[in-house]
Amino acid sequence: MADTELDELKAQLRQTQKQLSDAKGRIAAVELHSREIERDAKIATTQAETLKAETEAALGVAAEQMKMAHTISCAVYGMNQLSRSFMARKITSARIAFRENELVDVLAAMCVATDKNDLTQLKVLADQAKNKVAVIKADGEMNRTKFHEHFIALGFTKFEETYESLLTAKG
Amino acid sequence: MPANMPQGPSDIFDHLLPLGFQAYPDRVREVNAIIVFKITGDDGGMWVLNCETSPPKIEKSMLDSIPEAYEGAKSTVKIETDSDSFKRMMLSPDEGMELFYTGKLLITGELEVISRMKVFFDLSRSEPGIAKI
Numbered sequence: 195m196a197d198t199e200l201d202e203l204k205a206q207l208r209q210t211q212k213q214l215s216d217a218k219g220r221i222a223a224v225e226l227h228s229r230e231i232e233r234d235a236k237i238a239t240t241q242a243e244t245l246k247a248e249t250e251a252a253l254g255v256a257a258e259q260m261k262m263a264h265t266i267s268c269a270v271y272g273m274n275q276l277s278r279s280f281m282a283r284k285i286t287s288a289r290i291a292f293r294e295n296e297l298v299d300v301l302a303a304m305c306v307a308t309d310k311n312d313l314t315q316l317k318v319l320a321d322q323a324k325n326k327v328a329v330i331k332a333d334g335e336m337n338r339t340k341f342h343e344h345f346i347a348l349g350f351t352k353f354e355e356t357y358e359s360l361l362t363a364k365g
Numbered sequence: 366m367p368a369n370m371p372q373g374p375s376d377i378f379d380h381l382l383p384l385g386f387q388a389y390p391d392r393v394r395e396v397n398a399i400i401v402f403k404i405t406g407d408d409g410g411m412w413v414l415n416c417e418t419s420p421p422k423i424e425k426s427m428l429d430s431i432p433e434a435y436e437g438a439k440s441t442v443k444i445e446t447d448s449d450s451f452k453r454m455m456l457s458p459d460e461g462m463e464l465f466y467t468g469k470l471l472i473t474g475e476l477e478v479i480s481r482m483k484v485f486f487d488l489s490r491s492e493p494g495i496a497k498i
Contacts, residue, residue, distance in 0.1 A: 263466075
């Protein structure tokens with residue numbers, strides 16, 4: 195082989211070696227880049243999972259808070275409705291007490307009419323008493339204990355039967 | 366407020382709700398907690414609903430903080446709002462969420478107590494003569 199050819203082959207060899215070296219360098223660079231991409235992808239995946247978990251937790255908390263606020267609102271509404279009911283009861287009870295006092299007055303007048311033996315007046319008053327009992331019964335229960343106290347205080351023991359008949363009267 | 370309704374928080378907590386506590390002590394005790402309502406504005410105040418004792422009771426507190434007697438109670442929840450917001454909740458059970466998200470309804474303490482406060486809503490529905498929603 196001529197020296198020239200040998201030199202040429204050597205030059206080609208060096209060139210090939212250089213290309214090989216360059217290729218190895220590029221492969222190393224690509225591998226490095228690939229590892230970087232892989233690492234970034236893992237970080238991104240972790241971040242996405244964290245974000246997802248945080249979002250779900252935030253949504254869960256928000257839903258829980260909404261539920262709590264709604265329950266409090268329902269409780270306050272319920273307290274108001276309950277209060278309304280007791281307000282109505284107080285009004286009814288006051289009205290019944292007023293009617294009971296009126297009834298006691300009628301019974302007092304019945305006592306006087308009985309003492310005078312005024313049967314006509316007694317009948318008129320008995321009708322009035324029956325009507326007042328009917329009005330009270332439409333609102334609720336009479337305060338029987340209180341009524342008896344009035345009854346006895348006015349000396350009405352002799353009217354026990356009348357009292358019972360008033361309670362069962364239909365007005 | 367309509368005339369046939371409680372006019373505000375003091376009407377409810379000072380006069381009417383105590384009657385409900387007297388009428389239904391066992392149901393109220395199901396809440397088994399201390400509920401503090403701190404209401405600012407006209408007709409406001411601070412009320413402690415003690416649903417742990419027998420019988421349960423409502424106390425008005427003149428203090429700005431929870432009375433010492435209730436410090437360290439196992440289940441305490443504090444509800445803070447203003448008088449107008451409270452009245453809105455009195456009229457509609459749907460107001461709470463908006464008030465909460467606009468910062469007009471603050472809740473602190475043992476939050477699991479709140480789910481048991483549903484008792485008050487259930488009680489009102491069992492009361493005779495009250496319109497159901």
